[in-house]
Amino acid sequence: MERLVYIAVDGVIFASWLFLVSLGLTFIYGVLRVLNVAHGSLYALGAYMGSSLVLLFLRAGYPTALSYLVLLGAALLIGLTVGPFLERVFLRRIYLKEEVLVLLLTFAISLMLEDVIKLVWGVEPYLVNAPYLALGQVKVAGVAYAVYPFLLTGIAVAAGTLVWATMARTRFGRLVVSVIEDREISAASGVNVPLVFTFAFTLGAILAALGGAFTAPMISVVPGVAVEVIVLAFAVAAIGGLGSIEGAAIGALLVGLLRAAAVHLAPELDLLAIYAVMALVLLVRPYGLFGRAEVRRI
């Protein structure tokens, strides 16, 4: 019985992390119809920038309590600079071309960013755990859990709600929705589609970097993190249906709980559990749980 509680808690924690890292990816796909393979690199940039800035911040003597704002700042910094740059300079040239080429483009960008990160931050691991340790521990069902992951859960929920609210409530959000529904009609109605694209990509980049920045205190940041994340993020987004935020949430929950169960019951299978779920879901529903097939009119 206790095990179920642990699985549930672990599952929700992992699910919220998965949701946070896949939110940006699925959102960008929804608006731009682009699968941003460089999403993992943006996550890594957020992690590295977050770690460096917190390191500098703490060494300068500022209180740990404010380091969370620094992490947020790092994410915004990366998202607001790298995001628009990539979109304007590279993506813009390739929107109308074949899907495969767009994919290759973002793939090329991810290769480049991988080395940029190595050049700027080197290959030694970054271990900046102060923000993680500062929150201490809490007892859940008799077992000590670190508090920090729950903060991550909160951030994930906040991010998801923010994106959803922006789309549903604000005027700009509704413009974005109209572009998602039908790009051509929106443009014909006077919507500034290129601006919407830049905005959407930037928001996605911020979310990616946010995931990286706030994960950094929990892990040892090394060059390999980018690819782990893009594969996982894709798996979750694909399960839920690319472009669907609710789908990503449900996909994240599904994978999170299953993986937690695997970790507790059959540890050897934890990595395989995620991909097994993805393979199974896609076998039955090739476009994911909430995805839509686009049928050609003839």
Next chain:
Amino acid sequence: MLPALAGLLLLAVVAPALPGWTIFLLSMAFAKALVVLGLVLLLRGGLVSFGHGMYYAAGAYAVGFAMKLLGIREALLLSAMGLAAGALLASVLGLLLARHRGLFFAMLNLAFSMILYAILLKFYWVTGGTDGMGVRQATFAGLLPSVAFLRLAYFYLTLGIAVVAFSLAHRVAGSPTGYLIRAARDNEVRVAYMGASVPQTIYRTYVLSGALGGLGGSLSALNVGHIVPELSYWTQSGEFVFVALLGGYGHVLGPLAGSIVFELVRNYAYKFSPYTWQLSLGAILLVIILFLPGGLWSLFERAVRWRTRWAFSSRPRI
């Protein structure tokens, strides 16, 4: 095709006069060209796999296990086992993958290749983990070449197999299946309305592609003498994609051209600055995508066309 074959024949003749490291480089170029050829067959169908490293690894580890567990040392047999390993893996994964296109196809391949990577790492007591597995010298029709001739022996083996493979691929490209996969890229609806099956065509091409990947992997393993899980890592797959685009996929010889250029350039670039290798790769890939989607081969075609005013019907459409 004929000039290319002549060129390869010439290469075979002069090989004994070339330095050892050049022979090795060329062997690796040919071996990897086979994997890239597999990719190109799919690219002609509009499908890009970001996970072909898994077939490369499958072929390599097949050699490793065949040597270690079964004691097989015959080079040709080992290559055949690599091919079979690739084909087998592809025939299983293809069942799921042939239903997908575009980015799903690309990313699912990536995901599976990373799973294989994880498995190869995790089960270290079988695979050797990060240390990898060693590959002893192979025999050629029972004969064990002396160290002096080993490089050359592997070279001729790889060259020979490559020539056969590329010739067969050229044949397949000119067959109904070869044309249908290009047709499927253009218009899946029309293919169905001709009574042919797109998923089946893709599946068959995918299995062939996996077989080529495994073949390339086994030849690589024999040449290098060492097998590691990184063969299935995404950056390896990325290199294959890069070479496919570099060489161009309008003609089956594109991968060969691209692979040779790549290996030669890489050899120098890596020595120059290992930390900017991926950067250069990505940058060049970017340039190719934006300005020269047909790859090096399209440059060659343009030159020929300019000289003879031919119409090439097999130009890839981007």
Next chain:
Amino acid sequence: MGVLLETANLTKYFGLVKAADDLTVRVQDGELVGIVGPNGSGKTTFLNLITGYVPPTRGSIRYRGRDITGLPPQTVTALGIARSFQIPQLYTGLTVLENMLVALATRAGRSRDFWRPLRDNRRTEEAVQILGQFGFKDEIGQAVASLAEGERKLLDVALSFALKPTLLLLDEPTSGVSAKDKFEVMDTLVGVLKGTGVTTAFVEHDIDVVRRYAERMLVFEEGKVIADGAPEILLADPAMKGVILGTG
């Protein structure tokens, strides 16, 4: 001789829109049927339903006595029903000749071949001959992407025709084709179709074409067949003519 194609209560909803309303139609072996009606009256949907591109909400389709409801286009085509499209569906990366060769290879059941070449003498000969019937001579080596609109339409029809179907469905075969070529091509096409006993149904907006070639005419309006008879008789009624032309 008998009923080749039969639909019963065929209905299709796209959301709330009723694109096909209880269609019960019989097509006899060897008939040449014209399908007319204003835009959006469900003509193309009818073809999509028969060939399995969209599944019906209700109703059934029988071909040669066999229930083909819900079968996908690939199977329906293999059974002997070929179809051409309103917007030509071609292999844009291949040449005109290659498009035709693929059609012929598939017809011969050779789509699985990976050893034998696509271009063999007999196949190429037939391809050139069929393309010639549709007015393609020197352009057969050209990439499809460089063809004019009318030529693309003709190629699309040629491909479907080349499949030697038992039932040929054409969706606006002459739209986009110049007035000069229209009748020339239709004359040839209909001549061959009648000569080989192929049952044909074609959607048409050009009244002259329908009047000249169709023996029977189905008038569509809002998803229903509102009239079924000889073209001259139906067209003599001004109200009916108005509906067909979309002016009434």
